[in-house]
Amino acid sequence: MNHWLMKTEPEVFSFEDLISCPDHTDSWDGIRNYQARNFMRDNFKINDKVFIYHSRTGEPAIVGIAKVVRTAYPDHTALDPKSKYYDSKSAKLGESRWFMVDVKAEKKFKNIVTLKQMKEAKELSGMLVTKKGQRLSIQPVEKKHWDIIVGLGKPQKIT
DNA sequence: GCCAACGTTGGC
């Protein structure tokens, strides 16, 4: 099983929004970066665990855990001229060059784990998300780092 | 295939 971190801007789509979806499940669309796409397309497996990270907010932090419930399939928003994720190159191709997966919110952190905390924790040094200028919106997470963050976050079942 | 220009991300 793999571990991942996915960023989202809570103003746009928050972890709470995911929880509000039917069955706490939604498609993770709008990924428009090749490296992130390739992770989803080539490496995401059913039941992989995902940290949901809120970026571009007062207190950037990991706020909860989701799991992969559907593996990669074409992100059709790339072909929709009305979508903000519309991609003219995909339209030209006649098929989406982007992919999305479905994720289900599983656990919510009792204590969110802030970027500041992660940067300060020696045991987490080397984590991609703590690196300056790291813009990758989907990142692999090492198991040892995963376990430390789960310990800090005190995840609780979503009812 | 190089690389300047441009657009976006995301912490602060």
Added chain:
DNA sequence: GCCAACGTTGGC
């Protein structure tokens, strides 16, 4: 809202 860092685009 600023702006450094980075990824992508497109002219050559």
